[in-house]
Amino acid sequence: MESIKRYKFIGCEVFYREACYLASMSKDLVDVEFLRKGLHDLETADMVARIQNAVDLASNADVPYDAILLGYGRCNDGLVDITAGEVPLVIPKAHDCITVFFGSRGDYKKHFDENSGTYYETTGWIERGDCDDGSVQRPAYGMEGVMGKLGLTESYEQLVAKHGKDNADYLVETLGGWEQAYSQLCYLEMGVCDESEFITTAKKRAEQHGWKFELRKGALTLLRKLFSGKWDDDFVLVPPNSKLVAKNDENILGVEPI
Amino acid sequence: MADMAVLAETLIAGNRDKVAELVQEALAEGMGPKEILEDGLIAGMNVIGKRFKANEVYVPEVLIAARAMHAGMELLEEKLAAAGVKPIGTVVLGTVKGDLHDIGKNLVNMMLTGGGLKVVDIGIDVPAEKFVEAAKESGAQIVALSALLTTTMPQMAEAIKALKDAGLEVKTIIGGAPVTQSFADEIGADGYSPDAASAVDLAKELIGTA
Numbered sequence: 001m002e003s004i005k006r007y008k009f010i011g012c013e014v015f016y017r018e019a020c021y022l023a024s025m026s027k028d029l030v031d032v033e034f035l036r037k038g039l040h041d042l043e044t045a046d047m048v049a050r051i052q053n054a055v056d057l058a059s060n061a062d063v064p065y066d067a068i069l070l071g072y073g074r075c076n077d078g079l080v081d082i083t084a085g086e087v088p089l090v091i092p093k094a095h096d097c098i099t100v101f102f103g104s105r106g107d108y109k110k111h112f113d114e115n116s117g118t119y120y121e122t123t124g125w126i127e128r129g130d131c132d133d134g135s136v137q138r139p140a141y142g143m144e145g146v147m148g149k150l151g152l153t154e155s156y157e158q159l160v161a162k163h164g165k166d167n168a169d170y171l172v173e174t175l176g177g178w179e180q181a182y183s184q185l186c187y188l189e190m191g192v193c194d195e196s197e198f199i200t201t202a203k204k205r206a207e208q209h210g211w212k213f214e215l216r217k218g219a220l221t222l223l224r225k226l227f228s229g230k231w232d233d234d235f236v237l238v239p240p241n242s243k244l245v246a247k248n249d250e251n252i253l254g255v256e257p258i
Numbered sequence: 259m260a261d262m263a264v265l266a267e268t269l270i271a272g273n274r275d276k277v278a279e280l281v282q283e284a285l286a287e288g289m290g291p292k293e294i295l296e297d298g299l300i301a302g303m304n305v306i307g308k309r310f311k312a313n314e315v316y317v318p319e320v321l322i323a324a325r326a327m328h329a330g331m332e333l334l335e336e337k338l339a340a341a342g343v344k345p346i347g348t349v350v351l352g353t354v355k356g357d358l359h360d361i362g363k364n365l366v367n368m369m370l371t372g373g374g375l376k377v378v379d380i381g382i383d384v385p386a387e388k389f390v391e392a393a394k395e396s397g398a399q400i401v402a403l404s405a406l407l408t409t410t411m412p413q414m415a416e417a418i419k420a421l422k423d424a425g426l427e428v429k430t431i432i433g434g435a436p437v438t439q440s441f442a443d444e445i446g447a448d449g450y451s452p453d454a455a456s457a458v459d460l461a462k463e464l465i466g467t468a
Contacts, residue, residue: 044435074408077436095409112409116356116383146435151316152361159318167272167322174321174364181358181382248411248441 004028005229008058008087010051011071013037014097014124018220019071021192022227030069030227033058037128040076040096041145047078059085069226073099074252082244083258089238090231092222093252097124101188103219105234105250111216117183119211121202122190122218185211188218260284262297265330269302272322274329281330291337296374299330303372310369311455317365320454324368331371345376347465348398350428352384354413359406362434365454366402373458386413386420393421393428399465402457403447405434415445422446429464433457 005028009019013034023030035054039047051072058068065087072079073094082089094100095108098120102108112118147153152175159168185206189195199215206213222234231237236253238244247254265280277299284294306323309315349370353363360382367377378396380388393401401421403414414437418430431449432442442450449464451457 076408095407109409112356117358149313149316150361151318154318163272163318163322167318167325170325171318171321175317175361178358178360181360246408248444252408 005066006063007031007067007069007227007229008061008065009033009069009071009227010035010054010058011069012039012075012097012124013128014122015071015100015223016128017123017192018190018223019227022220022223026227028227028229031065034071037124038145040078041147042078043146043149044077044080046144047075048081051079052082055082055089056085059087067229071100071223071226073097074246077246079244079253080246082238084238084240084242086240088240089244090226091236091238091244091253092226093234093236094222095252098188100222101190101218103221103223105252107219111186115184115186115214117181118214119182119185120188121185121198121205122188123193123195123198126198126201179209182209183211184214185209186214186216188216190218190220192220260287260289260294262294262301265294265298266302266305269299269323269326269330270305272319272326274322274326277326278329278333281333285333285337291334291341292343294330295334295338295343299327299334300372300374303327303369307369307372307455307458311453317361320365320368324372327368327372346374346467347400347461348376348378348396349400349402349461350378350380350389350392350396350398351402351404352380352389352392353382353404353406354410354417355383355385356413357405357407357410358382359404359434362406362454363404366404366433366451366457369454369458370402370461373462375458375461384417386417389417390420390424390426393426394424398428400429400431400461402461403430403432405432405437408436411436411441414441414447418445418447431457431460431464 007030009030009032014037019032023032068087068089070091073096075096092100099105099108101122159171187202203213236255238255242255242257245254245256260283268276306320310320351367367379370377378392380392389401403417405411405414414432429448432447433451439450449460451460
């Protein structure tokens, strides 16, 4: 067992099923840790701080890891400035989790460019609702998040109490229309479990909004490579005493010494 | 005589019926539309902008104040045009191609309108050529681009390039959650605004009316 590597996966819980599957199948030892979905709803600095904290704890583990695998993308720059301690970090070159579910930057970009107005879903997106009360219309982290800080998490009743019915109706009409801008829901089937219930849920959601429904095979390519140490050009490796930086080109993310 | 401070306060409170009533009264008393606009409506929106920037009020308060301003503007528009009062500048505003987010863009619209600028809002998911078209048609001095996704940020560069290629002498300003000053520098935008309220000062500065 000497050749076995020890990895720590720290990722968004949107990858829960896929990451657990790959960890269980790995020839190496992979500990998995998930942070709550929706960190991108926080102010960028708050998201960075939470991930850095998890990275720092893993870097100082009693039995050292060979690498920390980050289950994130650029995620609205919530990963930018994340710094490696003693243990190197590895992260896919991805804008967000949808890139990872597509399995390649190129495939996601092609679909995104050709299908403007698409809302993407997977098991994680469906079963890990955005907020505590299960309502997907209200974002995670309530008042802590950007939406909360902008005053966009109040219920209709709260708006009526504050601004009167006429204004509350206007606010709901003005702010609640984001679904109307979308025209398609694409469910990405990742193939690690029976997804029939998830697909039914996604189809219903598309129907409710009058969106076209697309069922598409996702790909574990990027996650597989991440978990198996095959960190090719699709990944950024952050050696000790270096940090992740944003790249506004096809690389999406890069690395710089600190 | 109609009290413009009361009109501003009424707008800040988001009472649109009362705003319309006060504008009507002021006009009936013979007050000039420019004075009502500047000392009442714009003055009120300025306060909202400052409070929003200072996190003293939030998006809902801005929206209902802007709605109240609109109610007043409807009564003033014809009279302003008749009196030859022109907006201090025109801004074409849109969210770039592939991006469907509009809350930020709408806030910028409200703040710019509240600051006395004419805004031509061309919506979301706007391709580069539409920005060019709208800038030509409106004779805008500024084109403002919004993006909320790192996936769509490159479209800002496309739009700026298209405007330059078309030979238009417009200034470009950009904003949105992942957008930064360094990105603005990288793609040759003339300005970057970290929030909706600051976009007003930036636009005025670029037009030369600050």
